[in-house]
Amino acid sequence: MSKGPLQGIKVVSCSTAQAGTVPYMLMADLGADVIKIETPKGGDPSRRMTVLPGKGSTFFETNNRGVKSVTLNLKDSEGRAILHKLVAEADIFGQNFRPGAAEKNGFSWEELRKINPKLVYVSISGYGTRGPNGHLPGTDSMAQALGGIAEAYSVPGQKMRTGIASVADESTAMLAFGGALAALHHARTTGVGQKIELSLLGSLVRLMGWTFTTTMWRNQNPVTGQARITGTAERPGISASFNDRDGKPLVFQLTGPEDWHDAMTSLGFLERVKEAGFENLGVIIDNDAKRIELLALLDELFATGTRADWVGKLRGADIVSAPINTLLEASNDPDVIANGHVTHVDHPKHGKLKVHGTPWRFSKTPARPGIAPELGEHNESVLGGLGYDAAAIAELKKRGVI
Numbered sequence: 001m002s003k004g005p006l007q008g009i010k011v012v013s014c015s016t017a018q019a020g021t022v023p024y025m026l027m028a029d030l031g032a033d034v035i036k037i038e039t040p041k042g043g044d045p046s047r048r049m050t051v052l053p054g055k056g057s058t059f060f061e062t063n064n065r066g067v068k069s070v071t072l073n074l075k076d077s078e079g080r081a082i083l084h085k086l087v088a089e090a091d092i093f094g095q096n097f098r099p100g101a102a103e104k105n106g107f108s109w110e111e112l113r114k115i116n117p118k119l120v121y122v123s124i125s126g127y128g129t130r131g132p133n134g135h136l137p138g139t140d141s142m143a144q145a146l147g148g149i150a151e152a153y154s155v156p157g158q159k160m161r162t163g164i165a166s167v168a169d170e171s172t173a174m175l176a177f178g179g180a181l182a183a184l185h186h187a188r189t190t191g192v193g194q195k196i197e198l199s200l201l202g203s204l205v206r207l208m209g210w211t212f213t214t215t216m217w218r219n220q221n222p223v224t225g226q227a228r229i230t231g232t233a234e235r236p237g238i239s240a241s242f243n244d245r246d247g248k249p250l251v252f253q254l255t256g257p258e259d260w261h262d263a264m265t266s267l268g269f270l271e272r273v274k275e276a277g278f279e280n281l282g283v284i285i286d287n288d289a290k291r292i293e294l295l296a297l298l299d300e301l302f303a304t305g306t307r308a309d310w311v312g313k314l315r316g317a318d319i320v321s322a323p324i325n326t327l328l329e330a331s332n333d334p335d336v337i338a339n340g341h342v343t344h345v346d347h348p349k350h351g352k353l354k355v356h357g358t359p360w361r362f363s364k365t366p367a368r369p370g371i372a373p374e375l376g377e378h379n380e381s382v383l384g385g386l387g388y389d390a391a392a393i394a395e396l397k398k399r400g401v402i
Helices: 022-029 058-064 077-088 109-115 140-147 167-190 200-207 209-218 257-267 270-275 288-302 307-316 327-331 334-338 379-385 390-398
Strands: 010-014 033-038 068-071 092-095 120-125 194-199 227-231 236-243 249-254 320-323 342-347 351-356
Touching: 010 022, 010 077, 022 033, 022 058, 022 092, 022 167, 033 077, 058 351, 068 379, 077 109, 092 167, 109 120, 120 167, 140 167, 140 200, 167 194, 167 200, 194 200, 200 209, 227 288, 236 257, 236 288, 249 257, 249 307, 257 270, 257 307, 270 288, 307 320, 379 390
Parallel strands: 010 033, 010 092, 033 068, 092 120, 120 194
Antiparallel strands: 227 236, 236 249, 249 320, 342 351
């Protein structure tokens, strides 16, 4: 069996929740040896989140699959000593506790760098550590609210709200994954480790991409709601959603005037839009009244047919279009299934489970999704590797160190 591309990389994580665990879960998917440190009593609180009868915690399983669980009481000096032994052998260390907690519990950057000068130390916070709120804990919804995505997906006239998808957590996790491996490359080249700081807020700002840049350059908020209007009057763009006659939504996106003509022709809408004065899409740029009028006309036209027909016609004209899936539809989408974005694992306790696949396809070293560990499942094997025999491990357990 081929090994993952990160085989040989050792990771120790004192992390909980989502942004602090997913980077190392992804590394485990790719063959890294990841040890998750948990408290002896109860472990990561997310083990008890969204527990479905007969299937366990969707939250914990999704974010911690493939890692090893070792329990340590870091308030005990011997618990800290064991952590330090693990760190001495590690390439990467991760933590996402609120500022100050690492120092109190023996895993600050300053302390661990003395043990392992080559260590890559990843620290994730809510706001970033330099601003006025750097001392506060952070959550995904907090970052969504501050970073602008709540507005980006808002509907005019309706209350803005944060979404159910943890976009700040997942964005931070992916940036931490890449940043840690970049720093590891540097450490292996130079022999010098370093600390990487990321925040939920900073990652969400990055996620907003060029839309954030356009907002800053125009010094004006973007148009939100049914349509995203982009470009200039000479070269307009639009991404808009509509319902078919059965209320099923779809989206199409255009990036220039030629796309507009091709799209309207393929749909059979061209004569109607010409009659209404919209032969040139550019007339809606910076003109709210025209934009509202055009969208109302397209709403009327799309409501005369079926989603499958409209999407087929647009795709036939090489226009980007797709049905707007619900989450359940997305999990069964033919492209999602065919490309392994959703897969199955055989769980020893819960049987065959439908789970996330991996976002990569390696031709030589494929990713291999695992399952989340039981609390302390790897105490004996990991501590045995550090030289503790069965009697010593039993004594540590008796004293509450593990």
